[in-house]
Amino acid sequence: MLRSHTCGELRLSDVTKTVTLCGWVQTGRDLGGLTFVDLRDRYGVTQLSFNMDTDAAMCEKGRQLGREFVVQAKGIVVERSNKNKTIPTGEIEIVVNELVILNKAITPPFTIEDQTNGGDELRMKYRYLDLRRQSVRKNLELRHRLAIETRNYLDLQHFLEVETPVLIKSTPEGARDFVVPSRMNQGQFYALPQSPQTFKQLLMVSGFDRYYQIVKCFRDEDLRADRQPEFTQIDCEMSFVEQEDILNTFEGLINHLFKTVKGIEIPPMQRMTYADAMTYYGNDKPDTRFEMRFVELNALVKGQNFKVFDEAELVVAICAKGAADYTRKQLDELTDFVKRPQIGATGLVYARYAADGSLKSSVDKFYNEAELSKWANACAAQSGDLILILAGQADKTRKAMSELRLEMGTRLGLRNKNVFSCLWVLDFPLLEWNEGDTNLLASLAGRWIAKHHPFTAPKPEDIALLDTNPGAVRANAYDMVINGVEVGGGSIRIYNKNLQAKMFNTLGFSNEEAQKQFGFLMNAFEFGAPPHGGIAFGFDRLCSLFGGADSIRDFIAFPKNNAGRDMMIESPSEISEEQLHELKLVIRADTPKASE
RNA sequence: GGAUUGGUAGUUCAGCUGGUUAGAACGCCGCCCUGUCACGGCGGAGGUCGCGGGUUCGAGUCCCGUCCAGUCCGCCA
DSSP: OOOSSOTTOOOGGGTTOEEEEEEEEEEEEEOSSEEEEEEEETTEEEEEEEETTTOHHHHHHHHTOOTTOEEEEEEEEEEOSSOOTTSTTTTEEEEEEEEEEEEOOOOOSSOOSSSOOOOHHHHHHTHHHHTTSHHHHHHHHHHHHHHHHHHHHHHHTTOEEOOOOSSBOOOSSSSOOOEEEOSSSTTOEEEOOSOSHHHHHHHHHTTOOEEEEEEEEEOOSOOBTTBOSEEEEEEEEEESOOHHHHHHHHHHHHHHHIIIIIOOOOOOOEEEEHHHHHHHHSSSSOOTTSOOOOEEOHHHHTTSSOHHHHTOSEEEEEEETTOTTOOHHHHHHHHHHHHSTTTOOSOOEEEEEOTTSOEEETTTTTOOHHHHHHHHHHTTOOTTOEEEEEEESHHHHHHHHHHHHHHHHHHTTOOOTTOOOEEEEEOOBSEEEEOOOTTSOGGGTTEEEESSOTTBOBOGGGTTHHHHOGGGOBBSEEEEEETTEEEEEEEEBOOOHHHHHHHHHHTTOOHHHHHHHHHHHHHHHTTTOOOEEEEEEEHHHHHHHHTTOSOSGGGSSSOOOTTSOBTTTTBSOOOOHHHHHHHTOOOOSSOOOTTO
16 A cells, blocks of 8 residues: 555544655745645545654655645654634644655646536546545545445345346337347347336236336437436335335435435435326426415406406416515516526516515406405415416416426525425326427327326326227326425336237327237246336436535536536547448438338 | 526636727736735736637637536436
């Protein structure tokens, strides 16, 4: 070993010891006859001390050290005369008597400190330097803890971690696949898994009745702050269980993680149906840290010659507690907010329930105070509150109101990152009608597609609806939502061959297509498939939530940017003619669509 | 595919309705400084104002295009 101790462990009790430390030079302070150097490693920072009076040659050497030099320093631990209470090693310093520069370093493009001066782009390009910063390293340490505690919990519950292949087969459902050309099978492609879905179901057929894996998944879709093209799931599946068993088992996992990693006991999780989530929050992943539920006002506002409300399919309100003193400027800001194209509302109506008990609205021309007080009643508004109302086509209005609700939650300080509100959303619809948007593969246009995936079991009482009203069929599917973030989701699977065939039928697969795409799974199910179900958690999102951050990138050692590029290694990149030739691939200059 | 914000020194940014020599802070280099820990003091170097075109007597500033980065919608669970 080149060192006897780390830079984070020496204390007053170690005084007089001769130690050898290795690390990077964080910074130096040359006071003339006296020079201090902060030496940093993963574990902390320890001050090296050089004195012109005691050892002029060594002091001269200490002065020569530049930022990020890698050095080995041998010396004696002494008590500082001036202690630094802000760091754990602040009561001691090392009087250096041997100093080896293991490696010089050029000046880094940004300062490697907690308060770095580096912008995101630069820090991504030099990610290996950014990772030297304590704040970034702490995020990866948190990720490590969560992974360890996940394994501890699932192991105690007799789950078995099994690896599944990464080079698999492309399927038409769900997200776009990343594909990998096969050299040995020319003209054919592997796909990278969007999740190990089919494999974990096959493991159930094999009798591994409790499976999990912390595993990379790949989806070739556009990215966001909380979406990466490759991301990590805690993927789980259980046999001989019902929905309730899964909910309890994984509520247990989340409880365990909060307790062991954050030291928080969380209350029993709330549960809400998808239908209620949409009605009361306009969102299938409501942030339940605060109430501010939707109140539908249709019955109270119609027939007063206010055209906007009269013609609206839905008139919906939220009550912002204590916001009646919002200024005209603030209300205009909110109006601008909802009118942004991403939100899509055409306007915002408000009613102030002033502190003096009077009610004033932006539509006083059409509604008198008696009518406004009915609104206030419906919203359970009290004096001092502000009622915000949107109207229009139901789906769009709910979506816009959901955004407004979150915005108001933020403005009113109701979204504290240290408060955690966990929720199960249940009874998702089984199917979704796909209009055939421009971006989807043409083959999927104008038919029903699975909201979760094609193996999700419908609720037994809804099976009959598959023939008459597929959109109304509810699934035995569930999402776990924490603070408005969907952290996990899963379902009870279909294990009955006939029901699976019916499902494929509803999804518009011919028997041949179903056989071709999923034959291996359907065949396996003929050999005795146990009733089973599972769940997958977005591990990166869980990390960012526990770390109180909005972006998952800070919790991934080497993330990609929003164009799917790794700015450090500069991938993706072109490959050589030779490689293309070997794969029998030709890059076309133009890219006409398959349908053209 | 779309909306939107930004791109000026190594870095983070300022730079007004277009105006003559483009600034600050941090960092870097040099000198001074014996208890600093955001050390302090003095001095210095450092710029293709993302790129291309246009308007103008004159463009960092206005217009068009383009590239890069961020956020969001679509998309994705």
